Amino acid sequence: MRGAPRTSAIAAVAAVAALTLAACGGNGGEPESGGSGGGGDEVEVFTWWAAGSEKAGLDALVGVFEQQHPDVTFVNGAVAGGAGSQAKDLLQTRLQAQDPPDTFQAHAGAELQDYIDAAQIESVTALYDEFGLTEAFPSDLVDRLTADDGEIYSVPSNIHRANVVWSNPQVLTDNGIDPAATYADLDAWMADLDKLKAAGVTPLAVAQAWTQVHLLETVLLADLGVEGYSGLWDGSTDWSGPEVTAALEDFEKLMGYTNTDRDGLDWPESQQLVIDGKAAFTVMGDWAEASYVEQGKKLGSDYTAFPVPGTDGVFDFLADSFTLPVGAPHPDGAKAWLETVGSAEGQEAFNKAKGSIPARTDVDMSTFGEYQQSAAESFKSDAIVSSLAHGAAVPVATLTAITDATSKFTSGASDLAGFQSELAAANAG
Numbered sequence: 424m425r426g427a428p429r430t431s432a433i434a435a436v437a438a439v440a441a442l443t444l445a446a447c448g449g450n451g452g453e454p455e456s457g458g459s460g461g462g463g464d465e466v467e468v469f470t471w472w473a474a475g476s477e478k479a480g481l482d483a484l485v486g487v488f489e490q491q492h493p494d495v496t497f498v499n500g501a502v503a504g505g506a507g508s509q510a511k512d513l514l515q516t517r518l519q520a521q522d523p524p525d526t527f528q529a530h531a532g533a534e535l536q537d538y539i540d541a542a543q544i545e546s547v548t549a550l551y552d553e554f555g556l557t558e559a560f561p562s563d564l565v566d567r568l569t570a571d572d573g574e575i576y577s578v579p580s581n582i583h584r585a586n587v588v589w590s591n592p593q594v595l596t597d598n599g600i601d602p603a604a605t606y607a608d609l610d611a612w613m614a615d616l617d618k619l620k621a622a623g624v625t626p627l628a629v630a631q632a633w634t635q636v637h638l639l640e641t642v643l644l645a646d647l648g649v650e651g652y653s654g655l656w657d658g659s660t661d662w663s664g665p666e667v668t669a670a671l672e673d674f675e676k677l678m679g680y681t682n683t684d685r686d687g688l689d690w691p692e693s694q695q696l697v698i699d700g701k702a703a704f705t706v707m708g709d710w711a712e713a714s715y716v717e718q719g720k721k722l723g724s725d726y727t728a729f730p731v732p733g734t735d736g737v738f739d740f741l742a743d744s745f746t747l748p749v750g751a752p753h754p755d756g757a758k759a760w761l762e763t764v765g766s767a768e769g770q771e772a773f774n775k776a777k778g779s780i781p782a783r784t785d786v787d788m789s790t791f792g793e794y795q796q797s798a799a800e801s802f803k804s805d806a807i808v809s810s811l812a813h814g815a816a817v818p819v820a821t822l823t824a825i826t827d828a829t830s831k832f833t834s835g836a837s838d839l840a841g842f843q844s845e846l847a848a849a850n851a852g
């Protein structure tokens with residue numbers, strides 16, 4: 424993906440147009456881009472933010488939408504299942520049956536490219552000009568969102584970090600481990616995981632397959648480093664090589680510290696094991712931050728958050744974004760939603776509730792929580808890599824093949840050599 428230059432003069436004109444559009448309740452006489460009509464009276468928004476802190480984030484965004492577009496009815500098309508584990512299949516069925524929602528959540532990066540290649544979403548480049556978004560987002564992010572044809576196909580709502588360890592300080596203290604300890608690498612961390620295991624405590628909580636892939640990606644990042652990890656996605660790192668074997672051995676060891684009921688849980692439940700003191704650590708994206716805040720927990724005393732050992736100084740990036748599907752029944756409703764998603768007010772309200780940081784650079788971070796302020800600093804100064812489990816690094820089909828291979832391995836149906844060759848095959852295809 425590459426960037427398309429925009430001028431600030433266009434952006435200034437666009438800002439005026441955006442105000443006009445807002446004043447018209449989102450229906451500002453735009454030519455229709457799909458579907459059977461303007462459809463400015465409602466918008467079906469398809470996400471996987473169906474419950475808990477994720478729904479709280481969506482609700483915050485809807486609150487701003489209802490203020491900015493009181494004439495457009497929000498229809499919640501959320502489908503439960505972390506990381507879109509159920510939603511993405513259902514969405515594909517709907518898209519193939521020519522029954523798209525008015526807008527859907529999709530990750531910036533390779534996942535978005537899938538929908539572009541299948542001609543399932545429309546360019547929203549004109550809306551970037553209209554709403555002044557090109558100047559509002561970091562140019563790196565606009566580059567990641569810009570397809571090879573120079574068009575932009577979605578509006579990002581947020582930026583999440585995937586490579587975060589969350590701990591329960593009380594469990595650590597009770598077991599003679601310094602809760603402020605930092606670990607240079609996975610080996611150093613595993614020395615403390617051994618102590619917890621010996622004491623009969625679950626050292627590391629994990630849940631169903633996608634969370635195991637999430638753990639795997641951070642282990643690959645820790646062991647291969649920024650270049651080696653990024654090379655997995657552009658072919659310059661050999662999936663069959665000894666470095667990957669060593670990382671998979673570390674992944675196998677880490678899985679040995681996890682809860683045995685993992686396959687029946689989703690991320691809120693594995694996170695809750697740590698929150699409730701039933702496990703010491705978990706590796707999860709920073710949507711976890713929102714679950715702590717929702718339960719009134721305090722950073723430092725009730726939980727700690729630090730980069731996965733071996734990944735300090737690296738921001739494992741993903742961004743949620745919203746699209747304009749081809750044939751959306753309410754394209755004007757969708758454009759109104761995209762305007763709110765991209766607006767400073769929408770991004771502030773949503774991200775405060777979601778644990779993520781705004782994609783816009785002009786939102787005042789001083790009113791955000793301590794964790795989010797530190798994430799915003801890291802995003803500015805760290806090396807940025809693309810998340811595997813959350814659509815930034817590989818297309819959906821590759822991620823599905825990696826997830827299947829990971830499930831097979833962690834359930835004992837394949838050995839490490841078989842796992843490695845399945846991973847290599849998934850990335851070769």
Ligand code: BGC
Nearest residue numbers: 477504505506507710743813
């Ligand atoms: C999404 C997040 C979401 C997480 C867990 C990720 O793929 O980008 O917004 O909170 O999945 O469901």
